Every structure is written in structure tokens, then in C-alpha cells.
Amino acid sequence: MQKQESSIPGLEPFSERNDAFKTPYAFLEGRKKVDGAEGLWRIRNSLYDLEKFAKFHPGGEEWIRLTKGTDITELFECHHLTDKALNLLPKYYIKDAVTPRSVPLTFEPNGFFCTFKKRALEALKDVNFHEPSKKTNLIADFLVTTAILLSLAAVYMQSYLIIIAAGIFLAWTTIIAHNYFHMRDNFRMYYFDLCTMSSKEWRITHVMSHHSYPNTIWDYEVYAVEPFFQWLPYTKKSAVRSFISQLLVPVFWGLLIYEQTIKRYYAVYYEYGKFEFRDAVPFFLPILMSFFSPSFLVALKFWLLIIMTCSFVFSMIGFNAAHHHPDIFHDGDIYRKDLDWGLLELDAVRERKVIDDFDFLVLTNFGLHGLHHLLPTVDHTYLPLCANAFEQTCKEFGISTKKLTQWELVKGQFKQLLRKEPKKNHR
Numbered sequence: 001m002q003k004q005e006s007s008i009p010g011l012e013p014f015s016e017r018n019d020a021f022k023t024p025y026a027f028l029e030g031r032k033k034v035d036g037a038e039g040l041w042r043i044r045n046s047l048y049d050l051e052k053f054a055k056f057h058p059g060g061e062e063w064i065r066l067t068k069g070t071d072i073t074e075l076f077e078c079h080h081l082t083d084k085a086l087n088l089l090p091k092y093y094i095k096d097a098v099t100p101r102s103v104p105l106t107f108e109p110n111g112f113f114c115t116f117k118k119r120a121l122e123a124l125k126d127v128n129f130h131e132p133s134k135k136t137n138l139i140a141d142f143l144v145t146t147a148i149l150l151s152l153a154a155v156y157m158q159s160y161l162i163i164i165a166a167g168i169f170l171a172w173t174t175i176i177a178h179n180y181f182h183m184r185d186n187f188r189m190y191y192f193d194l195c196t197m198s199s200k201e202w203r204i205t206h207v208m209s210h211h212s213y214p215n216t217i218w219d220y221e222v223y224a225v226e227p228f229f230q231w232l233p234y235t236k237k238s239a240v241r242s243f244i245s246q247l248l249v250p251v252f253w254g255l256l257i258y259e260q261t262i263k264r265y266y267a268v269y270y271e272y273g274k275f276e277f278r279d280a281v282p283f284f285l286p287i288l289m290s291f292f293s294p295s296f297l298v299a300l301k302f303w304l305l306i307i308m309t310c311s312f313v314f315s316m317i318g319f320n321a322a323h324h325h326p327d328i329f330h331d332g333d334i335y336r337k338d339l340d341w342g343l344l345e346l347d348a349v350r351e352r353k354v355i356d357d358f359d360f361l362v363l364t365n366f367g368l369h370g371l372h373h374l375l376p377t378v379d380h381t382y383l384p385l386c387a388n389a390f391e392q393t394c395k396e397f398g399i400s401t402k403k404l405t406q407w408e409l410v411k412g413q414f415k416q417l418l419r420k421e422p423k424k425n426h427r
Contacts, residue, residue: 004017004018004217004223004232004234004331005217006216006217006218006331007331007332007333007334007335007422008104008105008216008331008335008339008344009104009335009339010102010103010104011102011103011104011213011216011217011218011331012034012102013217014030014031014033014034014218015030015033016029016030017030017217017218017223021263022220022223022224023263023266023267023271024201024204024205024220024263024267025204025267025271025272026271027204027205027208027209027220028066028069028070028204028208031069031070031071032069032070034102035069035070035071035101035102036071036097036098036099036100036101036102037069037070037071037097038069038097038098039068039069040068040069040094041064041067041068041069041070041072042070042071042072042073042097042101043071043072043073043076043089044073044101045096045097045100045101046089046093046095046096046097047093047094047095047096047097048089048092048093048094049092049094050064050068050092051068052092053088053092058130058184059079059183059184059185059377060184060185061185062185062200062203063075063203066200066203066204066208067208070208071101071102071103073101073103073107074103074105074212074213074341075207075208075212077107077113077117077341078113078117078211078212078341078374078375078376078377079376079377081117081120081121081124081129081375081377081378082121103213104339105339105340105341105344106339106340106341107340107341108340111338111340111342112338112340112342112343112393112397112399113340113341113342113343113345113374114342115393115396115397116342116374116389116390116393117374117375119386119389119392119393120374120375120378120386120389120390122389123385123386123388123389124378124382124385124386127382127385129377129378129379129382130183130184130377131183131379132179132180132183132186132188132379133379133381133382135359135381136176136179136363136379136380136381137188139176139359139360139363140173140176140177140179140180140188140191140363141188143169143172143173143176143364144173144177144191144194146169147166147169147170147172147173147194148285148288150162150165150166150169151166151170151285151288151289151302151303151306152288152289152292153166154166154302154306155289155292155293155298155299155302155303156292156293158298160305163302163305163306163309164309166306166309167305167306167307167308167309167310167312167313168309168310168313170194170195170306170307170309170310171195171309171310171311171312171313171314171317172313172364173191173194173195174191174192174194174195174197174310174314175314175317175318175363175364175365175366176191176363176364177189177190177191177192177194177199178192178202178206178366179363179379179380180192181199181202181203181207182207182376182377183377183379184377190277190278190281193278193279193281193282194281194282194284194285195257195282195307195310195311195314196257196260196261196264196282196307197257197260197261197264198260198264198278198279199278200276200278201260201263201264201267204220205220205221205224206220206221207376209221210222211373211376213344214323214344214345214348214349214373215231215232215323215328215329215330215331215347215348216331216344216348217232217331219331222330222331225252227241228245228248228252229245229249229252229417230242230245230417231324231330231416231417232330232331232332233330233332233333233419233420233421233422233423234332234420235420235421235422236420237418237419237420239418242417242418243418245417246414246417246418249319249413249414249417250312252315253311253312253315253316253319254308254311254312254315255308255311256311256314256315257307257308257310257311257314258307258308258311261282264279265279285303285306286299286300286303289302289303317364317365317366318366319413320406320409320410320413321352321365321366321369321409322349322350322351322352322366322369322370322409323348323349324409324412324413324416325350325404325408325409325412325413325415325416326412326415326416326419326423327350327412328347328348328349328350328412328416329344329347329348330348330416330419332422333422333423333424334422334423334424335347342374343397343399345370345373345374346370346373346374346394346399348373349369349370349373350369350370350402350403350404350409351368351369351370351401351403351404352365352367352369352403352404352405352406352409353403353404353405353406354405354406355367355406356368356403359380359381362380362381362383363380363381367380368380368383368384370390370401371383371386371387371390374390
């Protein structure tokens with residue numbers, strides 16, 4: 001495969017992204033080697049020791065522990081809308097960094113992202129955006145309860161039709177639970193673990209990697225499936241392999257969660273070395289199902305089929321939600337001169353018609369994707385409050401807000417697998 005270099009000037013590749021067995025913790029190790037944080041926490045060009053602050057962190061201790069030894073500039077900027085965290089930093093300052101930032105993305109006060117963030121904060125002033133809304137909580141609780149009840153009904157009635165329904169509701173539960181692991185620690189983020197994928201690992205691969213550097217060589221959700229699925233454009237991309245990957249996409253959707261689960265417990269034993277409460281959550285459903293089944297083996301079979309259905313639905317929605325279409329920026333395309341981080345987020349995203357108009361569809365289909373990337377800790381049902389600020393800022397900076405249909409994104413995802421030639425940014 002062609003050596004992978006970024007078309008974003010200064011974004012340096014790290015060797016771990018080319019490992020045959022790619023894991024979230026390898027991503028963190030790769031970052032530690034190139035970030036110049038010296039075992040501390042780097043924000044812009046300063047190093048901080050947040051060890052003593054970890055247990056007081058309003059977002060939860062885990063965020064601090066996971067990011068030790070890395071550059072957290074992007075996470076710090078988009079996870080804190082107010083200046084409270086910024087005002088605390090001097091207390092934990094150690095020294096200036098020796099090396100320049102490995103990430104060239106900027107957060108200029110008058111740039112796109114900082115301008116939008118100020119306006120978004122004003123738009124959210126009348127709601128407690130640090131907490132999820134009651135509407136989101138009710139929908140999440142309804143989905144997880146329905147998924148569990150349908151799973152029990154499927155094994156009790158020995159119904160393969162109910163398996164499909166249970167898998168769909170479990171997939172929706174998984175997607176809405178993703179709304180929660182972006183936020184401060186809370187019990188609903190463990191709804192995500194019911195599907196057997198790890199909320200902890202997704203905080204690394206989804207929040208720290210994909211959200212921070214979408215569609216780049218640092219996006220774990222892009223490079224983890226290489227070389228089988230190559231969404232980034234390479235001039236030497238094999239046409240035969242790309243065609244085969246198109247045929248295998250539906251199979252991959254059905255097996256993704258199984259693959260993620262294997263990596264999860266491999267990491268628990270060999271990399272992370274610690275079994276946590278969340279690692280026991282995936283076993284809750286099959287054990288509960290066994291009480292309504294003729295035998296544990298029957299319950300296990302039905303549970304595995306539910307997980308496969310969940311995997312197919314979750315992946316089908318996720319991989320076609322916003323990021324993969326020939327008109328969307330993928331690393332390798334000729335990039336803009338303005339390296340504002342917020343512009344990268346929007347260059348790598350397209351919003352969808354219809355999906356973004358209904359709260360239930362937004363919460364279960366990764367809706368309002370651009371706003372979510374810019375404001376990842378804000379509950380999805382509060383994001384529409386920022387729509388006017390978003391439109392105004394995009395207009396001022398000449399950023400298109402054109403939406404695509406879901407069908408256009410589905411077709412585009414398959415086309416992107418075939419694309420070899422780099423394109424100019426279409427924003």
C-alpha cells in the first residue's frame with residue numbers, strides 16, 4: 001500500500017497506525033511519541049501536570065488519565081465552552097514545550113471555531129448544557145428498556161423475527177449512548193457497553209481520534225479498517241481490492257462488533273491490564289436471557305444473533321452518516337490554507353436532509369453531525385439552539401451548509417472506496 005502522508009501541512013504520521021493489529025491504546029502510544037508532551041499534558045505550546053487535578057475534574061477522572069502524555073489542545077478547546085478551565089491552567093503549568101506541535105491546526109481568537117464557540121455559548125445560556133436534557137434521557141431509557149425486553153421475548157418465544165427488532169433497538173441504544181460518553185462520567189454511557197463494544201475505548205478512538213482529526217491519517221475509524229477498506233484517496237489504490245471491499249462492506253457491518261469485542265478483551269488482558277465495571281456490562285444481557293431460555297447455549301446463540309443484527313444496523317448508520325463521499329474532504333485531497341480546526345471538522349462532514357429535522361432521528365442516526373463535531377459535549381437536543389449561530393458563522397467565513405440525502409451518502413460511501421485521485425476541498 002502507498003505510504004500514507006497527510007495533505008495537511010505538518011500533520012506527521014506515527015508508526016502505530018500501520019500495525020497489523022490496531023488497538024485504541026496503540027493510538028495513544030503513537031500520540032505520545034510525536035506530541036512532545038514529556039509524560040505531561042500538552043495544551044498548545046505549554047506543558048501542564050494535571051495529576052492532582054484529575055480527581056477534581058468536573059468531566060471525570062478518566063478523561064485526564066487517558067490523555068496523559070499527549071497533546072490535548074483540540075480536546076481542551078472543544079470540550080470547554082466557557083473560560084473556567086482556561087483560568088485554572090496557570091495553577092498546573094510546568095514549562096514550555098521543547099518541540100513544536102505535531103498538529104498544525106489552529107484556534108485563532110477571530111478564526112472560525114472560536115467565533116462560532118462564542119456565539120454558541122450565548123445561544124446556550126438558558127439551558128444547562130453541561131448535562132443531558134430530560135428528553136434525551138427519556139428516549140435513551142426507553143430504547144435500552146425496549147432492547148432488553150425484546151431480547152428476552154426473542155429467546156423466550158424462540159423468534160428470529162423478534163431478534164431483528166431487538167438488534168435494531170440495541171443499535172439505536174448504542175448510538176444514543178454515544179451521546180453520553182462524550183460528556184462527563186454518567187451511568188447512561190454504560191448503555192453503550194451493552195452491545196459489547198467499550199465506552200472507554202470509544203472515548204479514545206471516537207472522541208480523541210475521530211472527532212479531533214476526522215478523515216485524516218490520525219482518524220482511527222479510518223485507518224483501523226485499512227488495508228481492507230481504503231476511504232482515503234491513494235493514486236496506487238488497487239481497483240480490484242477496492243471493488244472487493246465494496247462487496248464485503250455489508251459483511252463487515254455485521255461483524256464489526258465481534259471484532260471490536262475481541263480487541264476489547266485483548267486490551268483488558270494485555271494492554272490496559274485492568275478489568276473494570278464496564279467490562280462486565282456486556283455479560284448482563286446474555287445472563288438475563290438465559291433465565292428465559294431452555295438452556296444457556298440457546299440464550300447464547302440468540303444473543304450472538306442480536307449482536308450481529310445490532311452490528312449491521314449500527315455500522316450501516318455510522319459509516320453512512322456523514323463522512324464518506326467523494327465531495328467530502330479525505331486526507332490526501334488538496335487542503336485549504338486556513339488550518340482552523342473547526343473548518344477541518346466541517347470539511348470532513350455533510351449534514352443530512354430529513355434526519356436532522358426530528359429529535360428521535362438525530363439521536364439514533366448520528367444527526368446534526370457538523371454541530372456535534374464542533375460541540376461534542378453538548379446534548380444533541382440542545383444543538384438546534386446553536387443553528388442560527390452556525391449559519392451566521394458559516395456565511396461569514398464562506399462555508400457551505402449544503403445538505404445531502406441519506407441515499408446520496410450511502411452511494412457516496414461506496415464511491416469513495418474506489419476514489420484514487422485527490423481533489424480540492426469543495427467547501
